[in-house]
Amino acid sequence: xNAPKNALLLIGxxxxxxxxxxxxxxxxxxxxxxxxxxxxxxxxxxxxMRSESRIGELLAAVERADVFVLAxxxxxxxxxxxxxxxxxxxxxSRQGQSAEGAAQFVAIVNSGFxxxxxxxxxxxxxxxxxxxxxxxxxxxxxxxxxxxFSGKPLEEAGGMAHKVIAALDTAAAALAxxxxxxxxxxxxxxxxxxxxxxxTLMGGMGWRLEGLRNGVYRQLRARPFAS
Ligand SMILES: Cc1cc2nc3c(=O)[nH]c(=O)nc-3n(C[C@H](O)[C@H](O)[C@H](O)COP(=O)(O)O)c2cc1C
Numbered sequence: 724x725n726a727p728k729n730a731l732l733l734i735g736x737x738x739x740x741x742x743x744x745x746x747x748x749x750x751x752x753x754x755x756x757x758x759x760x761x762x763x764x765x766x767x768x769x770x771x772m773r774s775e776s777r778i779g780e781l782l783a784a785v786e787r788a789d790v791f792v793l794a795x796x797x798x799x800x801x802x803x804x805x806x807x808x809x810x811x812x813x814x815x816s817r818q819g820q821s822a823e824g825a826a827q828f829v830a831i832v833n834s835g836f837x838x839x840x841x842x843x844x845x846x847x848x849x850x851x852x853x854x855x856x857x858x859x860x861x862x863x864x865x866x867x868x869x870x871x872f873s874g875k876p877l878e879e880a881g882g883m884a885h886k887v888i889a890a891l892d893t894a895a896a897a898l899a900x901x902x903x904x905x906x907x908x909x910x911x912x913x914x915x916x917x918x919x920x921x922x923t924l925m926g927g928m929g930w931r932l933e934g935l936r937n938g939v940y941r942q943l944r945a946r947p948f949a950s
Contacts, residue, residue, distance in 0.1 A: 727789030727827065727901055730756045730763040733781070735795025735806035737769050744833045744869035749794025751877040751888065752831065755895030756790060768795075768805040781809065782816050790827045790898055791858065793849065796869065797834035797842050802849075810852045820857030827898060828858035833869025837922040839913035841867065862904030864894065864912045868922045883916050 732753045736743035746765075753763045764784055771777045785791060795806050802810070830849035832842045846863035853860040866872075866887065877884045877891075890911035894904040915922070934940040 726760075726899060727756075728761055729788050730761045730790040730792060731784050731788035732763065732765040732792045732794065733771075733806075733809065734765065734767045735793060735803050735809075736767075737803060737805070738873070740767060742874050743796065744866075744871075744873040745794040745796055745831070747872045747875065747877050747880070748831050748833060748864075748866065748869070748887070748891070749792050752792060752794075752829075752891045752895055752898075755892060756899055759895070759899040761790070761899065768803070768809050772805045772808055778809075778812055782813065785813055785817075785826075788826050789901075790829065790861070792829045792831065794831040794833075795845075797832055797845055800841065800844050802845055810849075810856070814852060814856040817856045822854070822857050822859050825857050825859055827861035827901070827903070828853040828856075829861045829894070829898065829904065830863040831866075832863070833866040833872070835868070835870060837868035837915050837917070837919040839865040839867040839915070860903070861898060862894070862909060864890070864904065864909055866912050867915055868917065868919075870926075871916070886911060886914060886916065 730753050732749045734746050736745040757763045766781055771781045795803060830846055832845050834841045842865035849863055850860050872880055877888055890908045893908040897904055934943045
């Protein structure tokens with residue numbers, strides 16, 4: 724099998740460029756592919772899905788890619804609306820294409836809840852997309868409790884990123900050879916970065932701090948429509 728030459732990263736977060744955990748994860752993976760000689764380009768659904776000409780550019784970029792990486796946040800146990808819309812347009816434009824010799828498709832999803840298992844339905848949807856759009860399914864990576872990784876490259880996220888980086892390195896090494904992501908990388912990423920109990924405690928503290936900052940601390944338990 725020929726080594727892939729072009730990687731496309733599609734960011735599915737609604738956050739600004741540079742602000743999301745999706746971009747931290749997907750960006751790191753694609754930089755590892757670039758370090759192995761692949762050309763790479765990055766697109767954002769929030770910008771792309773606004774105009775037909777940008778959707779056309781995305782479809783052309785998908786056709787150029789040997790590795791198509793979709794990185795997105797979990798929204799309501801599923802894919803964000805604009806990601807679904809983008810995948811529908813891609814599948815529509817690739818009707819009748821066979822997966823044999825086709826580009827690899829990789830999905831990376833991160834959730835707010837600390838347990839990676841919440842992402843399984845979203846990954847099943849991505850796998851079905853790969854089948855219907857004629858891609859080779861290279862695997863799905865799920866990270867629970869992704870929030871601490873938003874807003875900066877993974878390389879700058881300190882010690883808590885070590886396990887995440889190691890898992891993505893293993894994934895990149897396989898993808899660069901045209902192979903699917905090894906199960907060990909999937910399992911390593913799904914392993915919680917911190918204990919769910921500690922994560923929930925920190926999340927609760929963050930919530931109360933936001934309440935204080937916004938002058939609504941005493942209203943956090945308000946139930947204005949309860950009656
Ligand atoms: C509209 C919306 C729905 C969400 N639904 C879920 C959910 O069902 N389960 C979950 O664990 N996290 C949920 N989250 C949290 C995000 O998945 C989480 O904050 C993620 O780290 C954001 O990633 P990003 O920085 O790449 O956008 C939701 C967030 C938003 C804004």
